[in-house]
Amino acid sequence: MNKIDKTYNLLERISTLFRSEIRLAGIQHGLHPVHIEVLSYLSRCNRLSNTPASVSEYLGVTKGTISQSISLLESKELLEKVADEKDRRVVHLNLTDKGKQLIENSMPPTSFRSPLEKFSEDEVDNLHRLLDTLLNGIQKCNKRAGFSHCKTCVFNSPKSPSEFYCELTKEELPWEDGYLICREHAMCK
Template structure:
């Protein structure tokens, strides 16, 4: 993957950490699209992530906006240029082709790798950053998604995004 990303002409000016940050921001929810969310997800230092985010902003791939409630907090949003870039390079054609050749085994492999990841996360007390809809706090109220942790309604699309506050269903106490 790294070799492919380094050789891809659209990614010539993008460092791997910057691409990882863009990929995260494309999949995370409004509770997680912060510099701290990126830092926690990537497991890197604040300084490294901060410099990478500044570079992405200078390239016009992300924009920062102040939180409406907490003026100290900043949210990061992908620009249309960033979304076009990600759409053009993900998933890598060689990976999609290989998965297609595996037929049903590809789905089984994805399930097993997900299980392996959850076991590693549980065994090492690592945040899961899972899909909202798989969180023990996710529920429906009046036919709409709702977060029981923040006590806020969610949009239907929110349920398909990853969240830094995620708590797997099997962690319910």
Template sequence: MTDTHLQDYIERIAHLIRSETRIAGADFDLQPIQQSALHYLAHANRYSDTPQAVTEYFGLTKGTVSQTIKALEAKGLLERGADAQDGRKVHLKVTPAGKKLLKKTMPARTVTGVWADMDEGMRTDLLVHLKNLLQDLQRKNEMNAFGVCKTCRFNRKTGDNRFFCELTQEPLRPAETELLCREHETSTA
């Protein structure tokens, strides 16, 4: 057992999932990376719903991401919004049509099947391991890890169901704290 096995397994699993995703999306003219990006954007908070964040999340280049977003927008699954403070930034909102589509395509069918067949212990173990692996790789590549407020060191609870972000110095609605943030830093508490 060596480190090539790790790379090998990941690659083969990814190929299988990708090939399924391709089939699942074919009925809706949705490519794998388009589905993934749409899925991400449906779960990203207001600091993280930009092309730049998508770029970081998937480790792609900004040119590639720009193409993907253009395609999704043309299909009416995504809408572009301006940023009030920064004229360079673009905010991407998934349209109702986009959300409807996501329900049909994500996750891939056999992933759901395999998941359903696992017992609870196996599920959490697997996710914990994958998460650690991802974070280790991201750390080595000096990338942001992304995460939700609950586990973030910048998150402060200011009352019953009221939260405040110490980084952006803004209050957050409870629902927002469930979304992914590119500025997330694990709390060391």
């Protein structure tokens, strides 16, 4: 077996196990995997990326699926819709405390957390570097939006240890926001 086939087989098996864990996490709350994925994404994205269109694009599912998912999650009081302050046509999706708690308790699954906790810091850093490189390569091949952390974006200009300036939105943001997923992410050259 060559290295590409072996890598594919390992990632495919990990993905299958992860999807199974997501399915189990959802069953406990009467949710389907896509509902957990919506909540998980919203728990990790910034305020530019918490719209129904962004969720649809990130998950690669139809707008209809996202619309139905949002309605169900709203009825279960796991998220709420909020009109944008500047453009009332834009709707933002915010997790409720109940939604945040559900994701905090179930993602990432213990079966993934436990093995990773046994890795050394160097091993984790190396794994992250390799997976980032793989992800970026796949996104370039598929011509998909970056959806990555602001701290690695070409538009990020550090201002101080506590904040950075986003060249795209023309605003200063707290450094913690650099760890959130942004739809507008552009990889540094």
